Amino acid sequence: MGAELWFHEAPWKPQPEDALFELQVQFLREHYDLASLLRDHLHSAREAVRLTEAKGYEILGFHRDCLACLEELAARPIPEAASDQIEFVREIEKWSGEGVGNILDVTGVSGDGDMDARVLTPDDVRQFCGTDHPTRPQAVAAVYGINEKLDRGESVCFAFFDPEGNPIGWYFVGNTLD
Numbered sequence: 001m002g003a004e005l006w007f008h009e010a011p012w013k014p015q016p017e018d019a020l021f022e023l024q025v026q027f028l029r030e031h032y033d034l035a036s037l038l039r040d041h042l043h044s045a046r047e048a049v050r051l052t053e054a055k056g057y058e059i060l061g062f063h064r065d066c067l068a069c070l071e072e073l074a075a076r077p078i079p080e081a082a083s084d085q086i087e088f089v090r091e092i093e094k095w096s097g098e099g100v101g102n103i104l105d106v107t108g109v110s111g112d113g114d115m116d117a118r119v120l121t122p123d124d125v126r127q128f129c130g131t132d133h134p135t136r137p138q139a140v141a142a143v144y145g146i147n148e149k150l151d152r153g154e155s156v157c158f159a160f161f162d163p164e165g166n167p168i169g170w171y172f173v174g175n176t177l178d
Contacts, residue, residue, distance in 0.1 A: 003152040003175035006102050007143050009136070009160070010170045016109040016119060016157050019170040025082045027103050034078045034088060041092050042070045066095040099153065099177040106155050106174065117172055120146075120158040133161040139171040146173045153177040 010023035045067040052060040073092065079085050089104055099105040110116040126132055128142040139160040146156060155174025159167045 003150075003177065004101070005143070005147045005173075005175060007171065007173045008103055009139070010172065012159070012167050012169050016117070016159075016170050020103075020106060020109055020117060020157070020172065021083070023170075023172065024086055024103055024106070028082065028085055028089070031102075032085075032089060034085060037089065037092055038070065038074055038078075041095075042067075042074055045070050045095075069095070097177075101176045103172060103174070105153070105177065106172070109157060115153065117155040117157040117174065120156050124156075125158050129158075133165050134158070135163060136160050136169070143171075143173055147175065150175045 008023055008027070010019040013019040013022065045063065048063040049060070049067050052063050070092065073088065079088050086104055089100055093100045105115065106117050108116040109119060111119060120128070122132055125134065128145050129138045131138060134142065139158070150156070150173070152175055155172060157170050157172045160169050160171055162168050
């Protein structure tokens with residue numbers, strides 16, 4: 001399987017980190033039932049341990065470690081703070097080797113990327129959007145061109161503007177790890 005494109009817009013905040021967090025909280029609320037997520041992963045991990053024990057596969061240690069981690073998470077209450085819930089999802093999904101597979105993989109915003117969304121430079125924005133102050137439609141139109149330049153697990157962000165040139169939001173574009 002290859003990396004898959006994702007993209008989202010977030011309301012304007014002067015700091016892209018704040019826009020990212022608001023977007024992630026909204027995404028979490030709309031797409032996740034944390035108790036079900038944990039229950040499903042626990043079931044899968046228990047089944048993986050059972051099957052690898054029966055067959056004597058060398059990967060048994062990995063499955064046991066995964067199960068131990070998930071059981072530890074299940075022994076605690078589901079976190080109440082949104083930032084802790086996002087980390088909870090990351091902890092559950094880390095055993096897949098593919099990350100979460102969406103905006104929740106992004107750990108912050110920086111100038112250099114890594115697991116952070118890299119803020120596009122003004123030159124990059126001009127290159128992809130054809131202007132320094134892209135409108136929402138120009139931001140949307142730039143997504144696939146941006147995606148062609150991203151590696152697996154990479155993401156970027158940039159501001160978009162109303163027709164008068166006032167910032168109205170942030171666009172986040174990224175690829176899954178695999």
